[in-house]
Amino acid sequence: MTLQPERHVLVVFPHPDDEAFSSAGTIRLYRNMGVPVTYACLTLGEMGRNLGNPPFATRESLPEIRRKELIAACEAMGIEDLRMMGLRDKTVEFEDDEKMVKLVTDLIDEINPSLIITFYPGFAVHPDHEATGRAVVEAVRRIPKESRPRIYAVGFANNTMTKLGVPPIVHDVSSVRKDKEAALRAHNSQTAWMMQETQHRSEEETTKLDSWFNVESYYLYTFED
Amino acid sequence: MKEVNISELQGLLNSFANKDVFIHLETTNGSYASHYDEKFFNAGAFIRNAKIRYELGKVVGESPHRVGLKMEHGWVYAQGITHFTLDEQGRLLMAGLDYSGKLAVALEISETPFTY
Numbered sequence: 001m002t003l004q005p006e007r008h009v010l011v012v013f014p015h016p017d018d019e020a021f022s023s024a025g026t027i028r029l030y031r032n033m034g035v036p037v038t039y040a041c042l043t044l045g046e047m048g049r050n051l052g053n054p055p056f057a058t059r060e061s062l063p064e065i066r067r068k069e070l071i072a073a074c075e076a077m078g079i080e081d082l083r084m085m086g087l088r089d090k091t092v093e094f095e096d097d098e099k100m101v102k103l104v105t106d107l108i109d110e111i112n113p114s115l116i117i118t119f120y121p122g123f124a125v126h127p128d129h130e131a132t133g134r135a136v137v138e139a140v141r142r143i144p145k146e147s148r149p150r151i152y153a154v155g156f157a158n159n160t161m162t163k164l165g166v167p168p169i170v171h172d173v174s175s176v177r178k179d180k181e182a183a184l185r186a187h188n189s190q191t192a193w194m195m196q197e198t199q200h201r202s203e204e205e206t207t208k209l210d211s212w213f214n215v216e217s218y219y220l221y222t223f224e225d
Numbered sequence: 226m227k228e229v230n231i232s233e234l235q236g237l238l239n240s241f242a243n244k245d246v247f248i249h250l251e252t253t254n255g256s257y258a259s260h261y262d263e264k265f266f267n268a269g270a271f272i273r274n275a276k277i278r279y280e281l282g283k284v285v286g287e288s289p290h291r292v293g294l295k296m297e298h299g300w301v302y303a304q305g306i307t308h309f310t311l312d313e314q315g316r317l318l319m320a321g322l323d324y325s326g327k328l329a330v331a332l333e334i335s336e337t338p339f340t341y
């Protein structure tokens with residue numbers, strides 16, 4: 001399906017690389033259409049378990065490495081407005097709930113997005129993903145119905161298809177596959193294992209990676225009232 | 226980080242003994258463990274910038290090693306330590322990397338607090 005023009009797209013994810021896996025192609029397509037995209041990345045993935053094999057990073061040097069990777073990934077996606085929100089990886093759900101809602105509300109008030117891309121609460125697997133999606137949904141719920149931005153929500157829990165059905169928003173991003181690969185490659189400390197040359201891959205793995213590179217799917221988050 | 230050399234690491238542990246130090250201690254299976262295997266019981270613990278003072282620090286065993294710190298009123302220990310380094314800020318960073326290279330445990334000791 002083709003992307004509709006947007007006033008401004010706000011992307012809210014907790015970890016550097018969440019945006020690349022789920023949305024690099026979509027973001028690149030919006031940027032190619034001239035749509036402004038702001039990315040609020042809540043943490044620097046300080047608790048990432050990949051330090052290189054053999055290790056080239058330490059627990060303490062990883063955040064700076066991932067900060068640089070995030071900036072490089074944003075260049076690949078064409079994001080000119082990157083906000084690093086300064087929270088710590090794996091602690092997002094323990095922050096004060098109202099503080100988290102305010103963080104999102106302040107961004108919405110400033111940017112006035114017509115579309116927000118984030119995680120679908122309940123279907124986002126990682127506790128930081130869940131907390132991020134919850135804060136976004138609550139911030140948007142508090143906006144009067146007629147002026148709410150739409151929410152494209154990413155769900156990938158094992159029960160997502162059973163509970164939510166097939167995602168209704170499917171973007172063919174094959175035309176910008178090279179940019180998506182570049183964004184993923186920019187997150188080298190976390191993605192080197194999957195971006196290695198393809199010759200050792202099984203057919204199943206190749207099919208799975210192909211769908212990652214070519215298709216990005218979202219649920220439209222809807223409110224009762 | 227390099228693989229644990231017991232005598233070198235023991236010397237570094239000795240150098241922080243009987244001083245007020247900040248520690249970072251972490252065990253993790255990764256937040257996706259129960260996503261990939263729904264039968265997996267995911268548990269872990271994390272403490273950062275707890276201030277302690279230990280009288281005896283010891284690294285023991287074959288790799289993966291155990292490292293224990295004996296305090297006046299208790300203990301700190303980590304199991305599965307494979308790598309270590311003294312970083313440019315003089316902090317002793319120890320980590321246990323699993324067979325695929327992913328961090329499973331970390332124990333770090335510093336005379337100054339770690340960043341946030």
Ligand SMILES: [Zn+2]
Nearest residue numbers: 015018126129
């Ligand atoms: Zn993530």
